[in-house]
Amino acid sequence: MSGTATRPATAAPASPAATPHPSFGGFVAAAAAAGRLVVQPRMGFADPALMRHGLSRTRRAVATTVGTLTIDSYTRVGDLAGARAALDEGARLNGYPIASHPAAVTRDLLDGVRDASFPVQVRHGSSRPEAIIRAAAAAGLDATEGGPVSYCLPYGRTPLARSVDNWARACELLAELAPAPRRPHLETFGGCMLGQLCPPGLLVAISLLEAVFFVRHGIRSVSLSYAQQTHPGQDAEAVRALRRLAREFLPADVDRHVVLYAYMGVFPHTERGATRLLEDSAQLAVRAGAQRLIVKTTAEAHRIPSVRENVRALETAAAASSLAGRPVAGPEPEEADGEVYREARALVEAVLELSDDPGRALRAAFARGVLDVPFCLHPDNAGRSRSFLDPAGRLRWSDTGAMPVVPYASPTGRTPLTSDGLLRALYAVADRYDGPDGPPARARPARERDAVTAASPS
Numbered sequence: 001m002s003g004t005a006t007r008p009a010t011a012a013p014a015s016p017a018a019t020p021h022p023s024f025g026g027f028v029a030a031a032a033a034a035g036r037l038v039v040q041p042r043m044g045f046a047d048p049a050l051m052r053h054g055l056s057r058t059r060r061a062v063a064t065t066v067g068t069l070t071i072d073s074y075t076r077v078g079d080l081a082g083a084r085a086a087l088d089e090g091a092r093l094n095g096y097p098i099a100s101h102p103a104a105v106t107r108d109l110l111d112g113v114r115d116a117s118f119p120v121q122v123r124h125g126s127s128r129p130e131a132i133i134r135a136a137a138a139a140g141l142d143a144t145e146g147g148p149v150s151y152c153l154p155y156g157r158t159p160l161a162r163s164v165d166n167w168a169r170a171c172e173l174l175a176e177l178a179p180a181p182r183r184p185h186l187e188t189f190g191g192c193m194l195g196q197l198c199p200p201g202l203l204v205a206i207s208l209l210e211a212v213f214f215v216r217h218g219i220r221s222v223s224l225s226y227a228q229q230t231h232p233g234q235d236a237e238a239v240r241a242l243r244r245l246a247r248e249f250l251p252a253d254v255d256r257h258v259v260l261y262a263y264m265g266v267f268p269h270t271e272r273g274a275t276r277l278l279e280d281s282a283q284l285a286v287r288a289g290a291q292r293l294i295v296k297t298t299a300e301a302h303r304i305p306s307v308r309e310n311v312r313a314l315e316t317a318a319a320a321s322s323l324a325g326r327p328v329a330g331p332e333p334e335e336a337d338g339e340v341y342r343e344a345r346a347l348v349e350a351v352l353e354l355s356d357d358p359g360r361a362l363r364a365a366f367a368r369g370v371l372d373v374p375f376c377l378h379p380d381n382a383g384r385s386r387s388f389l390d391p392a393g394r395l396r397w398s399d400t401g402a403m404p405v406v407p408y409a410s411p412t413g414r415t416p417l418t419s420d421g422l423l424r425a426l427y428a429v430a431d432r433y434d435g436p437d438g439p440p441a442r443a444r445p446a447r448e449r450d451a452v453t454a455a456s457p458s
Helices: 024-033 048-060 080-089 103-110 130-138 160-177 200-216 232-249 271-288 307-322 339-352 358-368 419-437 441-453
Strands: 038-040 067-070 120-123 143-146 185-188 221-227 255-261 292-294 386-389 395-399
Touching: 024 038, 024 221, 024 255, 038 307, 048 067, 048 103, 048 307, 103 130, 130 143, 130 160, 143 160, 160 200, 160 358, 185 200, 200 221, 200 232, 200 339, 200 358, 221 232, 232 255, 232 271, 232 339, 255 271, 271 292, 271 307, 271 419, 339 358, 386 419
Parallel strands: 038 292, 067 120, 120 143, 143 185, 185 221, 221 255, 255 292
Antiparallel strands: 386 395
């Protein structure tokens, strides 16, 4: 395996040992400057000993890694009593209940694992993140993720206005609880709306708008997300558009990077197909200029992955990234305005024209249909937009409602998206990577639930 995949002896140009509070954004920037892609698992366990084991194994992986504390579903929805009861009963939770464990327990879990060469991020999926942020800060953590739109519309029925208010308080609270010289970090989940079949222009726009929202509310270190979709060329264009728009719309002194998510839709069922998809995700991240990659494992289509499977995925991604060259550390040369950039910029400008306050602008944009997520059933989403896969595998708009973008004009005429066409689109990536070794077509109905659940938060 190439040496570019291994953890550096020091993760920052200055002495990491002199940094009392690890900087998440600073670590990623230093890794990119040294030619390394940062890879990260989505991992969370209720038992502190198992969670510590998972973090320790992530740290020791042959890769440049950051750690993850993924939070359980009870805590995500604010049911702290339910999380506490589950712990008392010994029930198996799907994540770490950070607001139910005493802060001392979480600090002990992190002691000797988290430091300047291994920062840890809290991932949660909550439209009401205040308790999570308070608990994280009490344990010494100051990196998390989410957003007022991206942790509201796809995953629940919290009114968007309430989520916007909750996230404004959360940003300000995080900045208050981790004051200078610490630099708390927030990653927008906006580039992952529904995980699949959302044209890249909208993903890029929402990711950028949530980052603008974070900065307005006191956060000076952000990452902008984008979820890998169906066409590598379109995905590369989207990552580059996101980098460019961040440069154009965020203050120059705001630390920022782009994080790519390995495909979040229906994952290949074969180990060979899943491995190939992850390798392509890592190489896409490097070629397009993302500095961090959220990995998926070969177990994704079947069950929650083990620590061992997560570590294997991290090392696979690191090895694949080393074959693609060096991650982009600085600004890229200006390039011609591509389709994704033009569409995303039109959406961003239309939203920001609605109000000087980005939170009010987001609320107004969804109320007027200026932003409209396809296939999203949330009451605050207009629900007039629709997407489809064109013959080349690129995601296009068939209907755009009131958004300031135009539907794709197909040379062969417009074809309505039928239920069978929707299923083909949902399974397109998995079927392509599984190839001849994949499940037969007749097995597809038994997997339909995968298409519904594949895009889980965080």
